[in-house]
Structure formats: structure tokens, C-alpha cells
Amino acid sequence: MPEIFIAFSYKDVLFLLQGAILTIALCAMAFSCGLFVALLIGLMRAARKIIVLRWVAGTYVEIFRGTPLMMQIFIAYFGLSILGLQLPRFVAVSVPLILFTGAFMGEIVRAGIEAIPRGQREAGWSLGMTYGQLMRYVVAPTAVRIMIPPTVGFLVQLVKGTSLAYVVGYIELTRAGYIVSQSTYATMLVFTLVGAIYFGINYPLSLASQRLEARLKRHA
Amino acid sequence: MLKLENVHKWFGNLHVLRGISMTVSRGEVVVVIGRSGSGKSTILRCINGLESIQQGRIIVDGDVVDAHSRHVRRIREEVGFVFQSFNLFPYYTALGNVSLALKIVKKMPPAQAREIAEAMLTRVGLSDKLDAYPDKLSGGQQQRVAIARALAMNPKLMLFDEVTSALDPELVGEVLKVMQDLAEAGMTMVVVTHEMGFARRVADRILFIHEGQIAEEGPTEQIFAAPQNENLQGFIQSIL
Numbered sequence: 457m458p459e460i461f462i463a464f465s466y467k468d469v470l471f472l473l474q475g476a477i478l479t480i481a482l483c484a485m486a487f488s489c490g491l492f493v494a495l496l497i498g499l500m501r502a503a504r505k506i507i508v509l510r511w512v513a514g515t516y517v518e519i520f521r522g523t524p525l526m527m528q529i530f531i532a533y534f535g536l537s538i539l540g541l542q543l544p545r546f547v548a549v550s551v552p553l554i555l556f557t558g559a560f561m562g563e564i565v566r567a568g569i570e571a572i573p574r575g576q577r578e579a580g581w582s583l584g585m586t587y588g589q590l591m592r593y594v595v596a597p598t599a600v601r602i603m604i605p606p607t608v609g610f611l612v613q614l615v616k617g618t619s620l621a622y623v624v625g626y627i628e629l630t631r632a633g634y635i636v637s638q639s640t641y642a643t644m645l646v647f648t649l650v651g652a653i654y655f656g657i658n659y660p661l662s663l664a665s666q667r668l669e670a671r672l673k674r675h676a
Numbered sequence: 677m678l679k680l681e682n683v684h685k686w687f688g689n690l691h692v693l694r695g696i697s698m699t700v701s702r703g704e705v706v707v708v709i710g711r712s713g714s715g716k717s718t719i720l721r722c723i724n725g726l727e728s729i730q731q732g733r734i735i736v737d738g739d740v741v742d743a744h745s746r747h748v749r750r751i752r753e754e755v756g757f758v759f760q761s762f763n764l765f766p767y768y769t770a771l772g773n774v775s776l777a778l779k780i781v782k783k784m785p786p787a788q789a790r791e792i793a794e795a796m797l798t799r800v801g802l803s804d805k806l807d808a809y810p811d812k813l814s815g816g817q818q819q820r821v822a823i824a825r826a827l828a829m830n831p832k833l834m835l836f837d838e839v840t841s842a843l844d845p846e847l848v849g850e851v852l853k854v855m856q857d858l859a860e861a862g863m864t865m866v867v868v869t870h871e872m873g874f875a876r877r878v879a880d881r882i883l884f885i886h887e888g889q890i891a892e893e894g895p896t897e898q899i900f901a902a903p904q905n906e907n908l909q910g911f912i913q914s915i916l
Contacts, residue, residue: 580753581725
């Protein structure tokens with residue numbers, strides 16, 4: 457057996473798995489918080505009558521979707537510290553991830569809302585529903601079904617996107633892989649393993665979404 | 677019951693309603709006829725506050741309709757609207773479609789809402805389709821669910837906007853039958869339709885709309901037997 461593999465031990469695998477846990481944690485945090493932002497942004501973007509809301513949300517989306525996530529994290533951590541505001545590491549990486557999620561998911565929410573035929577909203581209005589009731593009981597059941605595939609697509613991107621947390625010194629999965637490969641020189645093995653772990657996170661997500669889609673379709 | 681006073685409506689530069697004034701009394705069935713694009717559907721949509729008006733007043737049972745106020749919700753609760761394209765909620769069963777607004781708008785307990793919904797669906801002849809989703813129903817059945825949904829709210833006034841236009845010819849009859857029963861039960865109705873046979877049988881009064889104005893109105897017999905307005909004469913000839 458070649459010498460380079462001997463240095464690679466179960467400790468390194470544990471180290472990678474620790475990185476994976478951080479990756480999952482960052483992702484779960486960014487997604488769950490980002491979803492609230494997205495809901496707000498999506499509703500604002502879909503507001504047909506209030507132009508100011510649409511404009512504000514539109515600008516937000518363009519900025520956070522049109523600039524690299526890495527740059528956003530850089531500014532949050534290093535940029536603001538130059539201005540005298542030193543954000544804690546966790547905040548400096550979480551806030552951009554959440555806002556980034558909010559921008560992308562916001563567009564998915566908007567598309568879901570706008571895909572509802574106008575007549576269905578009018579039917580809701582004509583029955584005396586409030587805006588909130590209309591959204592909750594008429595728009596959401598259809599919109600959520602439309603949103604599932606693009607949401608999973610985004611989530612998979614997000615899992616990989618959290619690797620940028622290394623910018624502020626977090627050792628998530630990709631960074632852990634880099635460190636292990638540097639110390640063991642088992643580059644191919646390590647990154648194959650890292651890839652496999654990413655796949656192990658993402659593939660169940662895809663499967664779950666397919667199941668969910670199929671289950672919801674039965675009631676169509 | 678319903679009163680329109682000199683109602684004007686513009687879509688951008690397009691002057692769609694040009695001074696519509698009309699009244700409908702309790703229990704009356706008024707059928708609105710006219711060519712496509714004459715503004716007849718717009719009248720119904722304004723009455724329900726789905727469109728705003730730029731001039732004039734619409735009064736439903738003593739309340740002024742203002743599409744921009746919160747108040748319009750209360751009026752909508754009392755005015756049933758049936759659409760050309762049914763507009764059922766696709767992820768609710770027939771029963772769910774009918775009972776949803778009872779539960780969330782009228783705040784009824786689920787059991788009571790279900791009871792009323794069942795009664796309404798039975799009334800439109802769908803007691804065997806309570807648990808069917810809209811995509812498992814024919815167009816005629818969907819439209820009858822939509823009528824039941826509006827009726828369940830116990831409205832004082834029902835508006836029908838070309839409700840049979842999207843239906844296959846053989847399904848038109850079952851929907852018209854339900855509407856006729858409703859009229860005979862004393863419901864106040866404003867019906868926009870191209871079904872002249874139905875208009876003749878059921879209407880107390882006919883309004884002929886031409887280019888956003890009421891060109892002629894009168895008792896049903898008179899409109900069909902002796903139309904005065906030449907546009908109406910042409911219209912009736914083209915349809916019969």
C-alpha cells in the first residue's frame with residue numbers, strides 16, 4: 457500500500473464529519489431564517505397595487521442575487537470591521553447567508569404566488585376573504601406545490617454555498633477536506649470522500665422532495 | 677336591493693361603462709345581454725368590487741360599494757358571484773370548496789359548515805360528489821359546485837357572469853336548471869348570458885348593453901317581441 461494512505465486515519469474521517477455537521481447546521485439555519493425573509497419579499501414582490509413595496513423588494517433581490525455571496529460575507533466580516541463594526545464570526549456568515557437565501561427564495565415565492573390563476577383569487581375575494589385568508593387558504597395550497605422543485609434546487613446550491621464560511625475561518629466540510637488533504641497528501645481520496653459526503657446530504661433532499669411532490673399530487 | 681347611479685368605468689383610456697343606471701328589486705331576475713366587449717361582465721365585476729369605478733355610485737342593500745375600502749368585504753359576503761371559468765379551488769374537494777368560506781369568513785364550527793355545504797351540494801344535485809376534487813368533475817358539475825359555494829354564504833343577491841359560456845353544449849342544461857330553480861325560489865339575480873332561451877324563460881326584465889350604455893331595457897316579452905333599438909334588433913336577429 458502506498459505510503460500516502462497510511463497517514464490517513466479514522467481521525468481524519470471524524471474531522472471531515474465534524475465539518476459536515478457544521479455545513480448542515482449552517483444550511484439549516486440559513487434556510488429556515490431565510491424562508492421568513494423570502495416569504496416577506498415574495499409577498500412584497502407580488503403586491504400588485506403597492507408599487508413602493510414592489511420596488512423595495514425588487515432592489516433587495518437584485519442586490520443580493522446579483523453579487524457574489526463570498527463578497528457579501530467579506531463585507532460583513534472585514535468590510536464592516538474597517539468601519540469599526542466588528543461582527544462576531546457567526547453573525548458575519550449567517551446574515552449574508554440568510555439574506556442571500558431570502559433573495560433567491562423570495563423569487564421562488566413570488567413565482568409561486570403569481571402562478572395562481574387570477575380567477576381563483578377573485579373567487580376568494582368574492583367570498584369575502586381577507587388578504588391573509590386568501591393567501592393562506594387559496595394561494596398557498598397551490599403555490600407551495602409549485603415551489604417545491606425550485607426550492608430543492610436552491611437548497612442543494614445552498615449546501616454547497618455554505619463552503620464559503622471558510623472565509624471567516626469556519627472549518628466546514630470543504631475546508632476540513634482541504635486541511636486533511638494538506639496534512640495527509642491523500643488528495644484524491646479526501647476529496648472523493650468530501651464529494652461523497654456532500655452527495656450524501658443532497659441526495660436525500662432530492663428524494664424527499666420527489667416523495668413530497670408525489671404525495672401532494674395525489675390531491676390534485 | 678341593488679342600485680347603480682350613473683356608473684362610469686375606464687380601463688386606462690378605454691371608457692368601458694358610460695353612465696350605467698339601473699335598479700334591481702328584491703326577488704327580481706334581471707338578465708343582461710349584449711355583444712362581447714359591450715361591458716356587461718364589467719358591470720357585475722363592479723357590483724362585487726372586483727373592479728373599481730371612477731364615477732357614480734353602486735349601492736347594495738343600502739351599502740355603497742367601494743372597491744378600495746375594507747367595507748367591501750362585508751358586501752361581498754352578501755353578494756354571491758359565479759364566474760365563467762368556475763374558479764374552484766383545485767386542492768379542495770367539492771365539500772371543501774363550499775365549506776371553506778363558511779369556516780374562515782363566517783367563522784362557523786366545522787360541523788355546521790359541513791352540514792350547510794352538504795345541503796347546498798345536494799340542492800345543486802351533487803350529493804354523490806361531496807369528496808370529489810374539481811379535476812374529477814365535469815364542467816357542468818364544477819359550475820354547480822361554484823354555485824353551491826356562492827349560495828352557502830346565504831347571499832341576498834347572486835351575480836352570474838356568463839356561467840355557461842365555457843361549457844360543452846350538453847352540460848349547459850344542468851347549470852341553467854339549477855339557476856332556474858334558484859330564480860323560482862325567489863333569489864334576486866343579475867345574470868349576464870348569451871342563452872336567450874333561458875333569458876326568455878326566467879328573466880323578469882332584460883337589459884341590453886351597447887357600447888357601455890343601457891341601450892334598451894324592459895320586460896322580457898317586450899324586449900323579444902318588439903325591440904325598439906336597432907342595435908338590439910340586429911343583436912336578437914343574429915342570435916336567433
